[in-house]
Amino acid sequence: MKKWIFLILFTSIGFKGWATSILIAMDEEQQNHLKAYGIAFWALQKGITVDWLLNYRGGSFLMTYQQAIEKELKVRGVSYGVLPDAKVNLILTEINNPEVNMEMVKLEKVPKIAVYSPKNKLPWDDAVTMVLSYAEIPYDVIYDEDIIGGKLALYDWLHLHHEDFTGQYGRFWANYRNATWYQQDVALQEATSKKLGFGKVSQMKLAVAEHIRDFCGGGGFLFAMCSGTDSYDIALSAAGLDICENMFDGDGIDAHAQSKLNFTQTFAFQNFKLDLNPNNYEFSDIDVTNIRQVERTRDFFTLFDFSAKWDVVPTMLTQNHEKVVKGFMGQTTAFKKSLLKPDVLVMGELKSANEARYIHGEYGKGQWTFYGGHDPEDYQHIVGDPPTDLNLFPNSPGYRLILNNILFPGAKKKKQKT
Numbered sequence: 001m002k003k004w005i006f007l008i009l010f011t012s013i014g015f016k017g018w019a020t021s022i023l024i025a026m027d028e029e030q031q032n033h034l035k036a037y038g039i040a041f042w043a044l045q046k047g048i049t050v051d052w053l054l055n056y057r058g059g060s061f062l063m064t065y066q067q068a069i070e071k072e073l074k075v076r077g078v079s080y081g082v083l084p085d086a087k088v089n090l091i092l093t094e095i096n097n098p099e100v101n102m103e104m105v106k107l108e109k110v111p112k113i114a115v116y117s118p119k120n121k122l123p124w125d126d127a128v129t130m131v132l133s134y135a136e137i138p139y140d141v142i143y144d145e146d147i148i149g150g151k152l153a154l155y156d157w158l159h160l161h162h163e164d165f166t167g168q169y170g171r172f173w174a175n176y177r178n179a180t181w182y183q184q185d186v187a188l189q190e191a192t193s194k195k196l197g198f199g200k201v202s203q204m205k206l207a208v209a210e211h212i213r214d215f216c217g218g219g220g221f222l223f224a225m226c227s228g229t230d231s232y233d234i235a236l237s238a239a240g241l242d243i244c245e246n247m248f249d250g251d252g253i254d255a256h257a258q259s260k261l262n263f264t265q266t267f268a269f270q271n272f273k274l275d276l277n278p279n280n281y282e283f284s285d286i287d288v289t290n291i292r293q294v295e296r297t298r299d300f301f302t303l304f305d306f307s308a309k310w311d312v313v314p315t316m317l318t319q320n321h322e323k324v325v326k327g328f329m330g331q332t333t334a335f336k337k338s339l340l341k342p343d344v345l346v347m348g349e350l351k352s353a354n355e356a357r358y359i360h361g362e363y364g365k366g367q368w369t370f371y372g373g374h375d376p377e378d379y380q381h382i383v384g385d386p387p388t389d390l391n392l393f394p395n396s397p398g399y400r401l402i403l404n405n406i407l408f409p410g411a412k413k414k415k416q417k418t
Contacts, residue, residue: 023081026058032394035076037403038135050107054308059319103308111409113139114155125387126161127375134390152215156409160228165235167202174279200249209235217364223405226330229370230286233266245278289333299327301350301357322397330374
């Protein structure tokens, strides 16, 4: 038994009569980091304020002691400590020291979470829905018809994953056009676009992208992974242009589409070049998958250190017990740094390859985060592969980054000083 867990049991027995707080440490001693986020979310649902101790023992959670919380911690297998007032005061004094790179942020709001995902079954999984389910954090699944119908207004946080907003059905045509799942997906999307009054699927997807843009501009939080990142920006930049070959929409592309792209409309990327070959499993040169020369044994990315007291937002988003995270691939694996807009904040990178893996920015009153790769614990996920069993990876630092984004909208924000 680890020393820290022994101390937890001791303090739980020895101080319960006069203890006031529960500390869920998130350093290497935590036996289930992912379910710890679920406990924080559960506490918020019960009306309990959660203090997020940024950079203290891996980004720990502190809350007022209640027997119900302790019971839930035991049921979910999350390590914790029960602390007396004196110990809590020492921790808070350390965090408040202006010379120490720590900060306390209060989580007060229960974020309403939506995941943008098709209702039909496709032969791949979604890292975000898997980790939300594992952490026992509730969410709703919405798709094109819901977004066009205005349902985004009901939510605080939206996730986009393995999606193609350009209307090219994920560029799966070359390898999977005869597969039943591909044909069914095309038929369903065409029927939906027709039902909603659009002449083409690409026009429907652009309308969805614009609704999401307005959601973010009005104060919403957007999180995207894999092809949900670059295909989203490409769709916004190509509004009013035809960048789909005839096998996707029945007619050819605009021969001058590249020169007509409007980069002022994008969130993260600029000056990129479209890949208009329908046989290629790429949308543009934003993604580095096909040109990177990184061995798997050396495929790691490093999280940046931010000032917790001055740059609270990126500090929240990079809380982890490890600063070096295993890389993982996807249709969109990582972003070419030279194509990022100047105001984009890089939070994780593979510097030797000039790749950005984890980026953040603001749009209007809202904020967005893009995370390259498909599944943090499946290095090269192939169509048809079984989903990852997160019971095998309860301490995954790659999955922790997703959950930082889940809690982020629940924070009572302090005004950013830089």
